[in-house]
Amino acid sequence: MPLEGRSLAFRYGKDPWVFRGFSIEIGEGEIVGLSGPSGCGKTTIGRLLSGYDIPHEGAVLLDGRPLPRSGYHPVQHVFQHPEKAVNPRLRMQRILNEGWQPDAAFRASFGIADEWLGRYPGELSGGELQRFCVARALGPQTRYLIADEMTTMLDAVTQAQIWHAVLDVVRERRLGMLVVSHERRLLERLCGRIIRLE
Numbered sequence: 001m002p003l004e005g006r007s008l009a010f011r012y013g014k015d016p017w018v019f020r021g022f023s024i025e026i027g028e029g030e031i032v033g034l035s036g037p038s039g040c041g042k043t044t045i046g047r048l049l050s051g052y053d054i055p056h057e058g059a060v061l062l063d064g065r066p067l068p069r070s071g072y073h074p075v076q077h078v079f080q081h082p083e084k085a086v087n088p089r090l091r092m093q094r095i096l097n098e099g100w101q102p103d104a105a106f107r108a109s110f111g112i113a114d115e116w117l118g119r120y121p122g123e124l125s126g127g128e129l130q131r132f133c134v135a136r137a138l139g140p141q142t143r144y145l146i147a148d149e150m151t152t153m154l155d156a157v158t159q160a161q162i163w164h165a166v167l168d169v170v171r172e173r174r175l176g177m178l179v180v181s182h183e184r185r186l187l188e189r190l191c192g193r194i195i196r197l198e
């Protein structure tokens with residue numbers, strides 16, 4: 001069953017509307033791209049679909065029902081900056097297990113070294129941290145993944161490793177995914193369909 005945003009509208013405070021009447025649907029197992037100029041609202045759309053923000057108009061529906069307000073969230077959102085998405089006071093083992101308990105094989109597929117588990121976020125590079133954030137988001141109850149410039153800050157080798165591991169999981173579990181990116185070639189390679197915002 002799809003993840004749907006129906007006639008969504010959102011504005012920050014009293015600022016002008018970022019968008020109004022915007023609709024989007026992502027099916028199970030579907031990889032959809034979202035592109036458009038800086039500031040057009042891509043991240044905001046992702047935040048509505050993953051329940052981080054509530055639309056002022058319209059509704060976000062999963063399987064035809066509103067998103068759950070508590071418990072493990074079936075729509076997970078991975079952002080560009082992993083250092084902002086982790087608690088700096090927790091060791092990586094606890095951060096990883098905030099979502100679920102990935103086993104050694106799963107950790108290895110994301111290139112997560114065992115010796116990183118005892119470290120703090122400040123002791124890892126951005127690429128190392130992002131491997132944890134992506135793995136954390138892929139618990140067994142995840143149905144949709146919002147990949148918001150997920151590998152933009154990373155070197156090419158790390159980018160390729162993370163995408164390889166993510167796509168394996170997405171295909172095996174038939175997850176739906178929204179890929180937000182400025183990189184046209186990445187979107188064309190990954191996505192069955194690309195939505196371009198003005």
Ligand SMILES: Nc1ncnc2c1ncn2[C@@H]1O[C@H](COP(=O)(O)OP(=O)(O)OP(=O)(O)O)[C@@H](O)[C@H]1O
Nearest residue numbers: 012013015018036037038039040041042043044045
């Ligand atoms: N927390 C916020 N408070 C106020 N305005 C915001 C906030 N977040 C985003 N905006 C504004 O809302 C608009 C849409 O922002 P958004 O980040 O969704 O766009 P985007 O397309 O993802 O941009 P980029 O490609 O640069 O990441 C922009 O004008 C932005 O300045």
